[in-house]
Amino acid sequence: MKVAVIGAGKIGRAVAEGLAKAGYEVTATKRRIEEIKGLERLGVTVTRDNREASSKAEIIIISVKPKDVSSVLREIRGEVKGKIVISVAAAVTLSQMKKVCPEALFVRVMPNITVLVQESLMAYCVEGSVTPELKRTVEKVLEALGKPVEVEESQMDAITALSGCAPAYLSLILEALTYAGLEVGLSKEFSLLSAAQAMVGTGKLILEGGKSPHEIRDMVTTPGGVTVEGLLELERAPIRYVMMRAVKKAALKSRKISEALFE
Numbered sequence: 001m002k003v004a005v006i007g008a009g010k011i012g013r014a015v016a017e018g019l020a021k022a023g024y025e026v027t028a029t030k031r032r033i034e035e036i037k038g039l040e041r042l043g044v045t046v047t048r049d050n051r052e053a054s055s056k057a058e059i060i061i062i063s064v065k066p067k068d069v070s071s072v073l074r075e076i077r078g079e080v081k082g083k084i085v086i087s088v089a090a091a092v093t094l095s096q097m098k099k100v101c102p103e104a105l106f107v108r109v110m111p112n113i114t115v116l117v118q119e120s121l122m123a124y125c126v127e128g129s130v131t132p133e134l135k136r137t138v139e140k141v142l143e144a145l146g147k148p149v150e151v152e153e154s155q156m157d158a159i160t161a162l163s164g165c166a167p168a169y170l171s172l173i174l175e176a177l178t179y180a181g182l183e184v185g186l187s188k189e190f191s192l193l194s195a196a197q198a199m200v201g202t203g204k205l206i207l208e209g210g211k212s213p214h215e216i217r218d219m220v221t222t223p224g225g226v227t228v229e230g231l232l233e234l235e236r237a238p239i240r241y242v243m244m245r246a247v248k249k250a251a252l253k254s255r256k257i258s259e260a261l262f263e
Ligand SMILES: NC(=O)c1ccc[n+]([C@@H]2O[C@H](COP(=O)([O-])OP(=O)(O)OC[C@H]3O[C@@H](n4cnc5c(N)ncnc54)[C@H](OP(=O)(O)O)[C@@H]3O)[C@@H](O)[C@H]2O)c1
Pocket: 006, 007, 008, 009, 010, 011, 012, 029, 030, 031, 032, 033, 050, 063, 064, 065, 066, 068, 072, 088, 089, 090, 091, 110, 111, 112, 113, 164
């Protein structure tokens, strides 16, 4: 199947790579084309020509910044009639895109930066005219990039604020743990390795081991032990409150951006 990735920046490049590795015939576009020449090694065709890329493709993936989605859609409008157009842009709604290209079939996806290692949750929603068969095709594309989960579009701002931004929030914790390792005499490399490995392992315990965060905390906290000493100190900071506020603020920001777009 032929796929065009319009806007091969951080996310788009990873999408193009993941799909090329999964056997899709990929064309990737970008204005500064020299930055993605490396993709040719994977058999990806690179070009500045969004129209030509879209006309040859069966599925078009839009990965430009939200503010650029409208102009890109206007540019490729004539090439996407009856085709699936998947947008990974934050805040841009299905109906906003449909208004620009009424004859395309739109899918909206919220990935995160872990799409670089094919580990991203790919929360997606589709417009009404996407048939179950086409939805299966979309899921197959998304499976090559991470874990597809269908959601209601009304939840997309919240999902952007949680899933889309989570790598940034978790990186802040990893950075803090790395400094903590330095403070207790470990090397920077070892501190980061052990913190990141613990994050991966904890995620797997939840996703594959069926444990809840509460159970995991209970399992590692023994009476009079080391963990409870650390947890006691953590109780001084309102971590849950801060996380909840951060996600709420980010969701509101996503809604605001959405309202300001396509005015
Ligand atoms: N980064 C994340 O963590 C994340 C997470 C979830 C969703 N998203 C969404 O993913 C989208 C891409 O984000 P990103 O972080 O990958 O941004 P990015 O690195 O800036 O990528 C966007 C790319 O689009 C290219 N571009 C701009 N106008 C173009 C045009 N007319 N034709 C072809 N290419 C064009 C730009 O390259 P040139 O200037 O060289 O053309 C740029 O490399 C955004 O809509 C964002 O909301 C991002």
